[in-house]
Amino acid sequence: MKNFKSIFLGLFVITFSLFFVLIINTNAFSVDTCVDCHKDKKFRVQDKKVFDYFNKWKGSVHDIAGVTCVDCHGGDPSKAKKEQAHPKNLSPADASSMVYYKNIPETCGKCHEAVYVNFVKSDHYKVLKETGRGPVCTTCHGSLVTNVYYTSIVLSTCISCHNQQNQNHPEVINTAEQILHRLNVSQGYMKWTSIHYKKKSGELIKLNSLYQKIANSWHQFNFATTEKDSNKLLSEVKALFHEAYKGKKK
Ligand code: HEC
Ligand code: HEC
Ligand code: HEC
Ligand code: HEC
Ligand code: HEC
16 A cells, blocks of 8 residues: 555656646747737737738748747847847848848758758859849748749749740740649659558658659759659659559459
8 A cells, every 4th residue: 555655656746747847848948029029919000011921920831830030030039128139130121131132042041951952053043142133932932931832823933034025044934834743743643642552652752752852953943854853753653653553443
């Protein structure tokens, strides 16, 4: 009986201390004065822009992944006062700001390294650094990344700089459309196969990483290579799909 009591007491102490550790930790991580202040509904009337940006971020892939204002803007998210929280170079018009147009690839690239190392090899990046006018990550993805990369958005973005009028490689539109189409179709096949053909999960993992590699290397905007890679992916994915489909009919 005594034994039972001490086990019970021991368990109680352990549970209680775990509970405390948990509380302290969640508190330490949940201090984000940027979000706490910016979410205030009063900005809807007082400062519409501030409210709109918060609203776009809320529920975005980044919000869900725990990426917040400070990750793209800098500043100190432990300070409650605006003046202390905001970095000196907050405005996107300030050439040293993290979101100054020319600095955007570096800001996003901190986390999206695999994309970044490809992007810096592109003509787009070269033009950006030379003239300040090449497209950056946010030109195609949006700054708060609510509209990720649906084919239609991307194509309408490309057309504003690549068209018959300005003769700046208008042929890339067609090629881009085909590449993105292949990637989309491949993804559809892969989804079906992963549900119906568990046996081949090893092959699927390989195809998934090929897909990932193409999504990253696409950012070099060197389409000769990307065309070849996307064709290879689609034909391999199709072959596996047909095998799976036959297997299912049996
Ligand atoms: C106590 C409230 C408060 C806190 C804390 C706060 N902000 Fe702000 N923020 C504002 C207000 C109000 C504005 C509108 C412009 C102004 O009054 O300076 C603003 C404007 C901004 C802007 C737009 C700047 C521009 O030039 O248009 C950005 C970006 C921003 N805040 C990011 C942040 C980040 C990042 C943090 C945390 C590190 C943060 N804010 C913390 C209240 C706050
Ligand atoms: C993934 C990166 C990213 C995150 C996260 C992010 N922003 Fe931004 N934000 C940008 C970029 C890039 C710009 C500049 C381009 C633009 O205006 O679209 C910007 C611009 C702004 C502006 C307009 C500034 C101006 O003067 O034009 C405001 C306001 C703003 N952000 C507020 C916020 C707030 C508040 C949060 C957090 C709730 C936040 N942002 C989170 C990338 C981000
Ligand atoms: C602090 C790290 C961080 C920063 C800075 C950041 N991101 Fe992200 N981003 C993430 C994480 C984490 C995810 C969700 C997981 C994933 O898809 O990689 C994500 C997701 C995305 C996605 C969706 C990917 C998908 O497969 O659906 C896009 C597009 C994206 N980010 C673009 C940007 C752009 C553009 C910027 C700069 C304006 C930026 N990110 C800045 C960490 C970051
Ligand atoms: C000219 C347009 C364009 C620019 C500039 C651009 N992207 Fe993309 N990005 C795309 C398209 C289109 C896709 C979709 C490819 C696919 O189907 O996976 C994509 C895909 C992505 C993905 C998802 C990849 C995955 O894992 O599925 C991320 C993350 C991303 N881009 C981040 C960035 C970052 C960070 C930058 C800047 C360094 C950037 N992009 C610049 C058009 C662009
Ligand atoms: C803000 C303008 C702008 C946007 C938006 C843009 N581009 Fe470009 N792109 C350029 C410039 C400028 C060049 C460099 C042209 C040169 O040096 O001859 C270029 C070069 C290219 C090249 C290399 C062409 C070659 O054969 O050398 C490809 C491929 C390309 N872009 C694809 C795209 C695609 C696909 C999109 C949309 C997802 C896109 N671009 C969006 C401005 C843009």
